[in-house]
Amino acid sequence: MTGPTAATPLVSDPHSYARPAGVRVRHLTLDLTVDFASRTLAGQATWELERSSEAVAELWLDSRDLHIDAVTLDTPDGPATTWELAPADAILGQALRVQLAPGTQSISVRYRTSPGAAALQWLTPEQTAGTQPFLFTQSQAILARTWLPCQDSPGVRFTYEATVRVPPSLLALMSAENPHTRNALGEYHFQMTQPIPAYLMALAVGDLAFAPLSGRTGVYAEPATLPSAAGEFQDLEPMVATAEELYGPYRWERYDLLVLPPSFPFGGMENPRLTFVTPTILAGDRSLTSLVAHELAHSWSGNLVTNATWNDFWLNEGFTVYFERRIMEKLYGRPYADMLQVLGNTALHHTLAELGETSPDTHLRLHLAGRDPDEGLNEIAYEKGDYLLLTLEHLVGRPRLDVFIKEYFTRHSFQSMDTSSFLTYLRRELLDLEPGLEGQLQLMAWIDQPGIPAVATPVESERFAAVEAARRAWQQGAPAASLVTADWSSHEWVHFLQGLPPKMTPAQVADLDAAFGFTASGNSEILAAWFPHALAAGYAPANAALEKFLLRVGRRKFLVPLYKALLATPDGRHRAQTVYAQARPNYHSVATGTLDALVGLPA
Known part of the structure; x- marks a missing residue:
């Protein structure tokens, strides 16, 4: 042991x-x-x-x-x-x-x-x-x-x-x-x-084969998927080495990935030694591998030091999101990590709007007794938790926070941590060393109050500024084909799509699709951001691609907003239930537990 x-x-x-x-x-x-x-x-x-x-x-x-x-x-x-x-x-x-x-x-x-x-x-x-x-x-x-x-x-x-x-x-x-x-x-x-x-x-x-990526990393997948998976994850060993540089030795010996069939309900699951990942991150250009950095970071935050109960879930995920973005910054630069931070912040504010700014479910410390703990597996734990750490970094400086986090993982390895114990540790090791620091951080407003405290550090991305300029030009009448987008990553495309008006005309949607081929994209993140716009505009050429996506992909992150968007259209409930009746056997119970209530059980 x-x-x-x-x-x-x-x-x-x-x-x-x-x-x-x-x-x-x-x-x-x-x-x-x-x-x-x-x-x-x-x-x-x-x-x-x-x-x-x-x-x-x-x-x-x-x-x-x-x-x-x-x-x-x-x-x-x-x-x-x-x-x-x-x-x-x-x-x-x-x-x-x-x-x-x-x-x-x-x-x-x-x-x-x-x-x-x-x-x-x-x-x-x-x-x-x-x-x-x-x-x-x-x-x-x-x-x-x-x-x-x-x-x-x-x-x-x-x-x-x-x-x-x-x-x-x-x-x-x-x-x-x-x-x-x-x-x-x-x-x-x-x-x-x-x-x-x-x-x-x-x-x-399953029928699985293995491809080594380094002496301690590799990938398993079905034989038809293995070549593309091995190519997508070539940066796996540098990711592990980068994580070790930040927060100490990798304690689990090997780090392998298993690419599952598309019905897997999550982006990834940080099972020790063998992270399960969705094939929806196989974009062909390594642009979605921040998900792997996230699951790798769990080897410290979550697997090494574990939330004591699901009420303390933010201790797993908030630290992991922060760690993930530090890995991506070290590998690909600060501008890249800033894009991830802004996308996460956008998702956080969307979740706050859905739950309600005053909802106790937007606290970091949750009270889930009598409820399915899956109800706490949302952007509050992930992004609000990360945002707390990002604000703490701004107040104390990155070097001091890195020392604190590394020591936290070392001292509590193979143990669990609840929120109250963590607060005691944080105060003793960091906050109490500087009078007034806890007040500046507004610590308990993060932990036990709704929404985002006013002290939160603003986040921005210089690369997204160019995206926003292009989007404004299009909204002001420039043809989509005239926009300069050749060097955009998946993240820039998703940011572009997320910022489009919620209601566009079929002609506007067709202009975008003709220029950029969104409906035919092989990138799941782009498709998931595109389909709601196509549905809202009644853009029929996207219907077949949407149904194919819903029948093939079981990732809950994509399914819930897409079914909601479909339900919001004329005759949407009938369409959603028709697709769901065919797709439900392909979905994991983690997804159907949510979708049965949202869409309705197939007849």
Whole structure:
């Protein structure tokens, strides 16, 4: 085991039934068989335990839609013990309560998953880039319990080893030490020696190949996708080296990427050693790889020092966004990073407008008890958290803040952190050293008040200034074809599109499309910014491309605003429901959980 996990403070987690103050899990031995025909995982999970006292006679685990066959003590073949599944909660699932005997050091749970397990996405060959089926997991925020009985709280960390059996034509990968090639038996063994929380448990199974990028980095993808993926991620090793220069050694040995099929609901997921990424960032020009920098930054912020509960999610994401942009600045220059900062700020203000400037959901410290923690996975945690750090940098200077952040990661490695503990640390190590600094920062206005404090540092981009000048010229009558755009990056195009009037005529939209070919773009970010304008203008030539995009791409960041834009058009609900009925089987439950309520369940 690596790291001082015994020092991790225990914070009450409203999204877990676990009671780790009495008994906590320490190490997992997992043995699973993957069955594509029944869409289930079956096997056993053996948990090594740490008991606060022999008097504590119950272990509490989280589960949801799991079929429990038996629970034994100390070994898989040990004596059976009494266990009970509590009544189900729609969000939290069921508590699995296991009776322990004096001296019990481990328990084994024999179980199988449900075909509809929310963390598991089972894809037919038609839904992939090849001819074989595919499986991937998405455990964040509280979905690990749908494929593993566990203490599903980010404040509980454990090491693990696993044996996974799959069809011989497929390769299995986990958030652990991974093979690079298939074996004839379809049996794979994994080890993760650094302790992780349950939401970072990950499994993928498919027709996958590997391309090394450096001695410690590489990329997995389906064979048809691998060449373009390897080309897109050539800067992966420089990214890791740059991150180490900023905030200390990379502690997870290897850093590999897995490019998933398009139904993956997020841009990326920072599973240790094996970041899952969406194929929507394969733009052909490395212009969208800031997403990879973001997931890499999570190797420090989130994976190394983890939010103790989902109410503290900003501690994962705010630091990660700040770190991501520092990596991109060091690799590609300050003007490039400034573009990312302005785009993030635009997204933040859009989210503030949606939630309401006075909504408590715009606080950094959230109160999500009784709600799905996915409700806190929005731009407030990411961009308001980053904005706090950016303002702190402005007040204390970048060198002082870098020393603080590097020391923060070092001191709290492999531990969890809640907001109150972080504030204590921040005051002691930085703010209290300079009288009046906390007042200048307006710290508690960031943490526990809505909106953006007035002290926030303004953000701007010199490269976007040229974009805005071009956009004004077009709005004043210059033909789109006359604009000078040859050197624009994806970010400049997205900024151009985001600043266009919400209502344009079909002729204006056609002028833009004829000049720049937006509807035929292969860049997902550009398409996602373009389609709402086409819909609002009733621009029929974009309809087929929009439907194709919605049927192919499962990334929630794109889907929600596009379905909203479609719903806002005449006859939009019928159109949206027609497309959604076809597309829904391709989407992960993380996406359908939002879209079912927005669009309506298919008839």
